[in-house]
Amino acid sequence: MTRTSVVTGAASGIGLTTTKLLESRGERVIGVDLHDADVVADLTTERGRTDMVERVRELSGGTLDALYAVAGLALPIPATVAVNYFGMVATLVGLRPLLLGSPAPRAVGVASMASLFPVDDELVANLTAGDEPAALARAEILAKEPETTGGLIYGSTKKAFAQWVRRAAATADWAGASIPLNAVAPGVIATPMTAGLMATDEARAALLRQVPMPLNGVAEPIVVARLLAWLGGVENTHLCGQVVFVDGGSDVVIRGDSTW
Numbered sequence: 001m002t003r004t005s006v007v008t009g010a011a012s013g014i015g016l017t018t019t020k021l022l023e024s025r026g027e028r029v030i031g032v033d034l035h036d037a038d039v040v041a042d043l044t045t046e047r048g049r050t051d052m053v054e055r056v057r058e059l060s061g062g063t064l065d066a067l068y069a070v071a072g073l074a075l076p077i078p079a080t081v082a083v084n085y086f087g088m089v090a091t092l093v094g095l096r097p098l099l100l101g102s103p104a105p106r107a108v109g110v111a112s113m114a115s116l117f118p119v120d121d122e123l124v125a126n127l128t129a130g131d132e133p134a135a136l137a138r139a140e141i142l143a144k145e146p147e148t149t150g151g152l153i154y155g156s157t158k159k160a161f162a163q164w165v166r167r168a169a170a171t172a173d174w175a176g177a178s179i180p181l182n183a184v185a186p187g188v189i190a191t192p193m194t195a196g197l198m199a200t201d202e203a204r205a206a207l208l209r210q211v212p213m214p215l216n217g218v219a220e221p222i223v224v225a226r227l228l229a230w231l232g233g234v235e236n237t238h239l240c241g242q243v244v245f246v247d248g249g250s251d252v253v254i255r256g257d258s259t260w
């Protein structure tokens with residue numbers, strides 16, 4: 001049977017590459033994005049999220065085999081909070097019922113190694129509480145200083161999302177429904193998101209000092225797409241709530257023995 005998946009962020013970068021990879025394997029993908037997608041939806045808004053679920057339900061005929069929540073922003077602005085955390089969780093929770101008719105349902109989202117950087121504890125707490133107005137208000141304050149506190153927004157969203165995956169994965173909704181729920185945490189991937197950060201050799205070197213990648217350096221999006229496709233594929237039967245770092249080694253360099 002042809003597997004049918006949803007990929008958010010399907011118009012660019014990791015989402016686009018994942019879409020092409022799955023399609024090259026004969027799978028059907030329903031792409032979601034702000035533009036150039038089967039379902040055009042803005043995942044920063046409640047309306048956009050609800051419309052996305054309805055449209056995907058119609059296009060899929062009511063059953064999906066895998067969810068790939070990829071869409072995200074890396075800007076020091078409140079919208080990053082809305083799409084990276086609330087948009088991603090709404091995608092996974094909103095579309096989860098469509099997985100229940102699949103013989104091999106899977107779900108995976110994209111976190112980041114940036115979750116290892118300093119975060120804003122208040123923002124993470126707001127996200128964890130699921131309080132979007134409070135999280136947006138906190139992000140407004142952080143965004144006032146884009147070079148300092150604004151830089152905490154992205155990592156905070158990714159840490160809270162990774163923790164959400166770990167908390168949700170073993171519950172009745174996910175593990176109890178035989179749905180492996182996991183995340184990937186990429187290092188620096190060469191996509192439009194990072195192009196500006198690597199525009200010069202100096203900028204690229206500075207980025208890699210911040211994100212050390214001793215194993216093969218900056219990765220192409222296909223590296224992440226292959227891992228996503230495995231996590232969302234039939235071979236993955238027992239990974240539960242794992243945040244898999246695909247980061248050329250930044251996690252082991254930064255965290256060392258503090259995790260195992």
Ligand SMILES: NC(=O)c1ccc[n+]([C@@H]2O[C@H](COP(=O)([O-])OP(=O)(O)OC[C@H]3O[C@@H](n4cnc5c(N)ncnc54)[C@H](O)[C@@H]3O)[C@@H](O)[C@H]2O)c1
Pocket residue numbers: 008009010011012013014015032033034035041042043044070071072073074083087110111112113185186187188189190191192193194
């Ligand atoms: N590129 C990296 O180095 C890197 C590293 C770690 C994690 N990530 C994560 O990987 C994911 C994909 O990033 P990418 O590098 O492919 O970036 P990208 O900018 O190439 O693609 C992101 C896509 O998400 C879509 N998107 C943004 N806001 C949206 C919204 N409100 N509603 C719907 N779609 C929206 C964009 O239109 C775009 O097509 C993101 O979650 C990002 O945080 C990227």
